[in-house]
Amino acid sequence: MPHPTQSFVRNGLLSVIDAAAYAAIGPHLEPVDLPKGTVLIEAGEPFTHAHFFNSGIGSIVVSTADSQRVEAGIFGRDGLSGFGSLLGVDQCPQTTMVQVEGEGYRVSIEALRSACQQSDSLRETLLRYVHVFISQTSYTSLSNVSQSVEGRLARWLLMCHDRVTGDDIALTHEFLSIMLAVQRPSVTTALHMIEGYGFIKARRGHITIKDRDALIDFADGMYGTPEAEYRRLIGPFG
Amino acid sequence: MSRFYLNQQIPNGIIEDPDGTEAIDLTAARHEAILAARQLLANAILTGVAPLGSAFQITNEAGQILLSVPFRDALPLGFINTD
Secondary structure, three states, rough: OOOOOHHHHHHHHHHHHOOOOOOOHHHHHHEEEEEEOOEEEOOOOOOOOOEEEEOOOEEEEEOOOOOOOEEEEOOOOOOOHHHHHHHHOOEEEEEEEEEEOEEEEEEEHHHHHHHHHHHHHHHHHHHHHHHHHHHHHHHHHHHHHHHHHHHHHHHHHHHHHHHOOOOOEEOOHHHHHHHHHHHHHHHHHHHHHHOOHHHHHHHOOOOEOOOOOHHHHHHOOOOHHHHHHHHHOOOOOO | EEEEEEEEEOOEEEOOOOOOOEEOHHHHHHHHHHHHHHHHHHHHHHOOOOOOOEEEEOOOOOEEEEEEHHHHHHOOOOOOOOO
């Protein structure tokens, strides 16, 4: 079966691993489109595939019994879905879905596990990513309890901006309300405020980042640490 | 189910609700507006910055205003003793 050569892949994990590590996983990579709304991991269902993104944004979400949803974390070309399988478990209580469409590669969980057994450096790189992801969720938790809705929005917009090409991000108010765990009017108001400061331009279903540095200042230290961990431990980011 | 829009009244206009929300009836839509107003007021208290808006205007898909919900209606009774 033809499979992508390493120089061709844009996923941050697959492009930094050494040639032997890529030889272990590359033959198992199947190119896939990632349309918006696709559920990649269903809560409480056995893992079947992991997805390495080349583009787009995936979202890991937890829900209450009455289906209020809150986002636990996001990933894009920096990461993969289904990384719980690397930790020796067969399922998880969170749902992973595509929030901004993209494309990437899928690999069966068995093939991923066996590739990690063949290559220590592959396994170590992927586990370092799990660490970075935990750092991200830790900062999300800190941000959720300490920041205003506007501050949290600024942080999340930066995180999305890191994972798209260009300055335009296709984000609905509904997705933003899940990301920030607030109702939509809070999103609308926070967008209105941040747009008023000149940091972004908001159109229906689209946000354009106009002043990234100002957004970083506005996020008040809540953005940047997990991203720095990625650069320190894995490779180029954003 | 009908679609209702929670437009927010601000001093020089409104902040439009672009997508609207599905609700069984106007009472359910008002309940959503109350919950949303509580969140906006809570954020205003947290940041010490007055809320931009003062009320939600609930409209239908045709843009007709069905009900105005002042943010003060979202405060619990006896929230602030005004005597």
